[in-house]
Amino acid sequence: MNQLEVCFSPELIHLHELEGKIVVVVDIFRATSTMVAALANGIEEIETFADLETCRTMKQKGYLIAGERNGQTVEGFDLGNSPVALLDNSFSGQKLAMTTTNGTLAISKSEGASEILIGAFPNLSATVKYIQNQKKDVLIHCAGWKGRFNLEDSLYAGALAKALESTHESSDDGAMAMKSLFEKEGHQLKKYLSQASHAKRLQNHGIEKDIDFCLTFDLYELVGKVEGQVLRAIFL
Numbered sequence: 001m002n003q004l005e006v007c008f009s010p011e012l013i014h015l016h017e018l019e020g021k022i023v024v025v026v027d028i029f030r031a032t033s034t035m036v037a038a039l040a041n042g043i044e045e046i047e048t049f050a051d052l053e054t055c056r057t058m059k060q061k062g063y064l065i066a067g068e069r070n071g072q073t074v075e076g077f078d079l080g081n082s083p084v085a086l087l088d089n090s091f092s093g094q095k096l097a098m099t100t101t102n103g104t105l106a107i108s109k110s111e112g113a114s115e116i117l118i119g120a121f122p123n124l125s126a127t128v129k130y131i132q133n134q135k136k137d138v139l140i141h142c143a144g145w146k147g148r149f150n151l152e153d154s155l156y157a158g159a160l161a162k163a164l165e166s167t168h169e170s171s172d173d174g175a176m177a178m179k180s181l182f183e184k185e186g187h188q189l190k191k192y193l194s195q196a197s198h199a200k201r202l203q204n205h206g207i208e209k210d211i212d213f214c215l216t217f218d219l220y221e222l223v224g225k226v227e228g229q230v231l232r233a234i235f236l
């Protein structure tokens with residue numbers, strides 16, 4: 001059996017060994033959900049940046065630029081961090097450069113892994129299928145919120161641990177705890193997570209449609225994989 005562990009924040013990633021593992025970066029509200037929506041709706045590739053100003057310069061290179069800080073679109077950027085804005089193939093064929101408060105930082109801190117995948121509920125089963133074919137240990141890297149634990153990324157970790165249990169043993173307490181929590185609350189994810197601090201914060205921005213999208217399972221048969229700086233879709 002392969003092993004599966006969970007890192008609850010980019011601030012804790014230095015405590016984990018990345019080498020040889022598949023790292024699944026997850027930021028349910030909303031960065032990795034938005035990335036999956038973008039790839040499923042025709043965006044060719046996504047370059048992710050922890051830093052706002054470097055991302056901004058990508059406009060001159062012909063990229064669509066998406067910038068978000070504290071839930072708001074950054075002035076001068078084409079897009080913020082809304083998955084719903086990318087549906088209906090609105091920007092099909094374009095390249096996207098993206099920076100967000102938590103998610104893109106977690107991706108940059110995952111460097112050193114054997115493979116980096118992007119996790120979201122809308123492509124959970126496809127990600128499971130892909131991982132089971134690779135036969136590698138898995139580390140789920142939760143983006144959290146400004147260095148802190150959050151429920152939605154952790155519950156995704158529980159959902160992934162549960163879905164992989166025939167091939168991957170939950171090898172740390174975090175993975176075991178989140179698998180149990182998902183077993184208990186997974187059937188009422190939207191209700192349970194409506195109490196989460198991040199969902200409440202984002203509700204104040206009037207983005208209920210985004211939240212609904214982010215908590216929908218298995219819309220897409222694709223895996224988001226980062227190679228070098230670039231995220232692309234593998235269609236299964």
Ligand SMILES: O=C(O)[C@H](CS(=O)(=O)O)OP(=O)(O)O
Binds near residue numbers: 027068069081102201
């Ligand atoms: O835009 C989002 O959903 C969040 C904003 S914040 O962390 O609540 O300020 O950013 P993300 O990087 O997707 O967590």
